Amino acid sequence: MTNNSAEPSTRNYKSKITPYVVVCWIFAAFGGLMFGYDIGISGGVTAMDDFLEKFFPLIYQRKLHAKENNYCKYDDQLLQLFTSSLYLAALVASFGASKVCTVLGRRPTIRLASILFIIAAIISGAAPNKTILIIGRILFGVGVGFGNESVPLFLSEVAPVQHRGAVNILFQLFITIGIFIANMVNYLISAVHPYGWRIALGLAGVPGVVLLIGSFIIMETPSSLIERGMETDGREALKKIRGVDDVEAELESIRSACEKARLVKHPFKKLMKRASVPPLVIAISIQVFQQFTGINAVMFYAPVLFQTVGFKTDSSLLSSVIMGVVNVLSTIVSIVAVDRVGRRKLLLQASVQMFICMVGVGSILLVHLKPTGSLDKGLAAAVVVLVCFFVMSFAWSWGPMGWLIPSEIFPLETRTAGFAFAVSTNMLFTFVIAQGFLSMLCNMQSYIFFFFAAWILVMGLFVLFLLPETKGVPIEAITERVWRKHPVWKNFMAKEIVRNTEMN
Numbered sequence: 001m002t003n004n005s006a007e008p009s010t011r012n013y014k015s016k017i018t019p020y021v022v023v024c025w026i027f028a029a030f031g032g033l034m035f036g037y038d039i040g041i042s043g044g045v046t047a048m049d050d051f052l053e054k055f056f057p058l059i060y061q062r063k064l065h066a067k068e069n070n071y072c073k074y075d076d077q078l079l080q081l082f083t084s085s086l087y088l089a090a091l092v093a094s095f096g097a098s099k100v101c102t103v104l105g106r107r108p109t110i111r112l113a114s115i116l117f118i119i120a121a122i123i124s125g126a127a128p129n130k131t132i133l134i135i136g137r138i139l140f141g142v143g144v145g146f147g148n149e150s151v152p153l154f155l156s157e158v159a160p161v162q163h164r165g166a167v168n169i170l171f172q173l174f175i176t177i178g179i180f181i182a183n184m185v186n187y188l189i190s191a192v193h194p195y196g197w198r199i200a201l202g203l204a205g206v207p208g209v210v211l212l213i214g215s216f217i218i219m220e221t222p223s224s225l226i227e228r229g230m231e232t233d234g235r236e237a238l239k240k241i242r243g244v245d246d247v248e249a250e251l252e253s254i255r256s257a258c259e260k261a262r263l264v265k266h267p268f269k270k271l272m273k274r275a276s277v278p279p280l281v282i283a284i285s286i287q288v289f290q291q292f293t294g295i296n297a298v299m300f301y302a303p304v305l306f307q308t309v310g311f312k313t314d315s316s317l318l319s320s321v322i323m324g325v326v327n328v329l330s331t332i333v334s335i336v337a338v339d340r341v342g343r344r345k346l347l348l349q350a351s352v353q354m355f356i357c358m359v360g361v362g363s364i365l366l367v368h369l370k371p372t373g374s375l376d377k378g379l380a381a382a383v384v385v386l387v388c389f390f391v392m393s394f395a396w397s398w399g400p401m402g403w404l405i406p407s408e409i410f411p412l413e414t415r416t417a418g419f420a421f422a423v424s425t426n427m428l429f430t431f432v433i434a435q436g437f438l439s440m441l442c443n444m445q446s447y448i449f450f451f452f453a454a455w456i457l458v459m460g461l462f463v464l465f466l467l468p469e470t471k472g473v474p475i476e477a478i479t480e481r482v483w484r485k486h487p488v489w490k491n492f493m494a495k496e497i498v499r500n501t502e503m504n
Contacts, residue, residue: 013250013474015160015242024158024241025170027214031110031151032171033207034117035144036178040324041200042083044186051197055082055130072442077435078130084434085134089141090148091427097149098420102267105224106157109150111215116143117208125202140204141427147211148423152407153415157221158241161474165338165404172400173331178207180324187321222251223412227258250474254412257476261413268417276414278489279478282467283406283422289459290402291429293354294452295394298387326388330395342471343401344463350397351460355453357390362449369446398459402426405467408475409482 045051052060056079100109116139124136152171159167185203189196219241225234234254238247264270271280337346361383368379406422440448468486470478484493 013161014244014246016244017160017163018241018243021158021241021243024218025155025167027211027218028110028151028154029170029174030207030211030214031113031147032174033178033181034113034147034204034211036175036180037182037204037207038086038140038144038178039175040179040182041186041204042086044182044190045197045200046079046082047186048190048197048200050194052079054194055133077439080435080438082133082137084431085137086141086144087427087431087434089138090145091141091424091431093142093145094149094420094423094427097146097423098416100146101150101153101224101416102227105220105228106150106154107215107218107220109146110154110218111212113143113145113147113150114208114211114215116140116146118205118212121202121205121208124204125198127201136201143208145423145427148403148426149416149420152403153419154218154221156404156407156475157223160242162472163339164408164475165343165471166335168404168407169331169335169338169400171403172395173328173335175399176324176327176331176395180321180328183321183324187318223254223258226254227261227412231255253474253476257412260411264413267414270414271417271421274492275483276418277492278483278486279406279409279411279414279418280421282409283418284425285462285466286398286402286405287422287425288429289455289462290398290426291433292452292455292459293394293398294358294433294449294455295391295399298391322384323388323391327391327395330392331400334396334400337396338400338404339471342469343405344467344469346397347401347463347467348460350393351456351463353393354390354398355456355460357386357393358449358453358456360386361390362446362453365446365449405470408470409478411479412476 049060049063052063059079097109097113100112120136120139120143123132123139127133127136152168155168155171156164182200185200189199192199219237220233222234222238222241225231225237235247235251238251238254239245242250270276334346364379364383364386368376406419410418437448440451444451466488468482468489470482473481479493483489
């Protein structure tokens, strides 16, 4: 098949991996560690007695009652708001971050995210009352919105095409490392009274500091520089991150995409056009499905969940640490496999494994866990094992693909706007799950796991019939090589071929 001259063959893109570009990848990926630390720390903090006694005394008293309903003892809207307010703030912030990414570039957006996170960590760790605590969470959310908008785009744009999947998944790997570190912190400081929770929340500023330092070391992406009219700087940046002087083939591809992007005055309006439907539907659907696997419900409230099935506080936190190790190691599997196996196969295999695990957990709790009392040790251990296998399959599939696929499927002219929709969708449904999970657990009890299993079945079918493979396709050639060739989505592109000049 002949390649269009504007989209040179991947084989013509010369590159080598240099120490500098690896440093750029790692520093940027600390944006994921910030996010992961917060995911992991929230569940541990809300299970700490000192935290509950200070901010949620009614929950603390309810928790002390031995006869309290296992499924309902943590059900409190304000307690859930502590966790979920971050994601509502991130939802709104992601659209502002999209504009900043386009106008100022990826690097300043990453820097701003780190500053916001540091401020939020200081406020949260020192919070004297519930109001200040929630304000700190909201600032965390704004930082997450800016970081989650800019970091995956940065990684996708600086990565060589043959390694784009693996490089982008560094973001998800660092999310899992952040979760693991948070679980370790929760476990180690659970016995520190009465200020253990302050230490846990305050330490969120550490990855923010690392990311802030990194923002002065990494360079702006060539795509962003050229899009903003700095072609000479863009050429030099491309040479530096590719480690070679001959970058003309890739530069021409970026230049062509930027010329189209400059014609678009209103990228959000462009997203509403027919030709933008395929990437927009995929990006939003992937994010909705990622949340309705039930993963964040499990990760947010792992200590609470394990206490529900009968583990004591320290044992439940230790189980969360084990789960965190599984999460990190399985994400490394994804880094190795994604550019070899492809996106679709990883998602389909994981959908089967996750479905089995959710049905298994739901069945054990349905049959054996009554509103009072607890599971025997064997069944409780089985729940932990099933949850770990669930986390394992998520970590090499829906976790990293949720950030990788939306970051690589939009053309440059709508990339930051389209990815903002993806990030905001992720935050919206993370908010819904975080705000509603404990209430759903109280009302649906074990059936909540069957609820998530049904969603996993739906998302597996979605991947099978509607998700195209993007492995090995240059990011600037996705429209021609993917959308125009897909049996379903090519129908949305037909009119755009005729009206190719209608850009705004």
